[in-house]
Amino acid sequence: MTDYRTVPTVCPYCGTGCGMLLEVSGDRLAGVLPQKGHPVSDGTLCIKGWAAHEFVASPRRLTRPLVRKDGKQVAVPIEEALALVAEKLRGTVEEYGPDAACFICSAKCTNEEDYLVSKMARASVGTNNIDHCARL
Amino acid sequence: MSIKERARELLGGEVEGVLGYRIVGGSHLPQLFTAADIDGMAEDYPADERYPLTSIVRRLQAEDPGIRLAVVARGCDERALIELCKQGQVDSGCIVILGLACDEELAQRCGCAEPFPSEIMQGRRVEGVPEDPLVEKIERLPAEERLDFWLSRFGSCIKCYGCRNVCPLCYCKECALDDAEMVERGRVPPTQPAFHLIRALDMAGRCVDCGLCEEACPMGIPLRALFRKVGRVVEDNFDYRPGRSSEEKSPLAVLGTEKDLE
Amino acid sequence: MAENDNGKVRILAFLCNWCSYAGADLAGVSRLQYPPNVLDIRVMCTGTISPYHIIKAFQMGIDGVLIAGCHIGDCHYIKGNYMTYKRFQVMRDVMKFVGIDEDRLRLEWVSAAEGEKFADVIKGFTEQVEKAGPSPLRSGWEKDPANWESIRNAFKPLETRKPA
DSSP: OOOOEEEEEEOSSSTTOOEEEEEEETTEEEEEEEOTTOTTTTTOOOHHHHTTTTTTTOTTSOOSOEEEETTEEEEOOHHHHHHHHHHHHHHHHHHHOGGGOOEEEOTTSOHHHHHHHHHIIIIIIOOOOEEETTOO | OOHHHHHHHHTTTTOSEEEEEEEETTEEEEEEEOTTTGGGBOSOOOTTOOOOHHHHHHHHHHHSTTOOEEEEEOHHHHHHHHHHHHTTSSOGGGEEEEEBOOOHHHHHHHOOSOOSOSSOSBSOOOOOOOSOHHHHHHHHSOHHHHHHHHHHHHTTOOOOOHHHHHOTTOOOSSOGGGOTTTSOTTOSSOSTTHHHHHHHHHTTTTOOOOOHHHHHOTTOOOHHHHHHHHHHHHHHHHOOOTTSOSSOOOTTTSOOOGGGGO | OOSSOTTOOOEEEEEETTTHHHHHHHHHHTTOOOOSOEEEEEESOGGGOOHHHHHHHHHTTOSEEEEEEOOTTOBTTBSHHHHHHHHHHHHHHHHHHHTOOGGGEEEEEOOTTOHHHHHHHHHHHHHHHHHHOSOTTTTOSSSSOOOHHHHHHHHGGGGGOOOO
């Protein structure tokens, strides 16, 4: 039988932090509603907030690492992808210096994951070239 | 009998779910209750925390045809359900309305003409607001000023689509507002006044004056004044008000007879 | 329809295939004179005209929109023009409220035999729109004010639509 509940949370995108309700049906994210009375957003959302649930079950989501071979993107095991990234990154940094590398994280990962990426950029590789789609 | 008591009764066998609110962290949030968790249903309905329950009903019915539901409904919710049923979007036969009357303060602030459902289970009936003073003020402006007024308001639109997303009567799978020919892609504010005119004309004979659109607008655009004027135009020209009757179809939805053209 | 509008007002006329378009043909064949700044769009029935078309027309900077259909009772599809009439009333009153002068929108019934009436309607409406002046939405949403070419491209595809 259909189940429906709403879960209050904060929009994952920009730094404003609008309150939203995730509409959950069974184990599926059905949609988003702005949270009425929220001290930041007071029942309103921008277009990204209204669409915040769409990426979760999107058919366009990457589910496997892809590596370009002979001009085409081919799915590979994660170990192979990571080994390739490590080799290329190390090579670039050795030849051109740490600032030749740049890291981009995402509002669709957790803040903790973004922190790890920035730690790797600054402490491990030694560059400040790090950014985030919401300029976090 | 209060709404919650009636809900509990109905869950005894007449309905599978009751759409109401649960209090989480001090906020009232929409939830579908079953016999197993009906105890958690909130018993009060704060004016500041109204959600589009009718849209949720429509989706639940679409996912699970034949499901019998009860829903907490104010005057506007009932009007929306009546219109949705006439337009083939919900099956009223499977819906029990738990009528909630709006209190004096909400009735005055929200300002619709009938802030109560046809059968009130909870709350006391208060009179509504017959006319929107902003509509009258705009009508008195000369045409040029009227256009400037609207273009300046529409000019603050950030194209969040909140008004469309929250509207109980907006259910089109392909929306004109997403069409690149009608609304230019990638431009904010959106094509003016086309964006809001599209909504306004689409609301003719369908808007039930629930006010969720204006509440969802981050920029405070006076949408209700616009949609109320559209409602008045339809009423003046065709003597039709959405949600008034479950038989009477909108004149814009049927060919009609010669009599309708007078 | 003149290519170079010389800054004059531009009118879009929706004509129904069975009545008003034939009436326009008759006006042409009879060599009746009427102002040239009118782009005619032949639709199978005025009942197929959506408010979206009218909105789009004004959005593109068109100064006046004319809808000419069959007389009530004579519609080739029986009651298509009932919808035209009802929709027109709503559009006219709502657009007036938003600040688009009701003088810019007109609905007329013109039969296939009424070549003279067609010419008179065009003359009268053009005068009315000229008095109202260029549309306040002239800058539209195109990078340049919409020229006849882009207006034609936007609306001529309606003419290939199959009958309702």
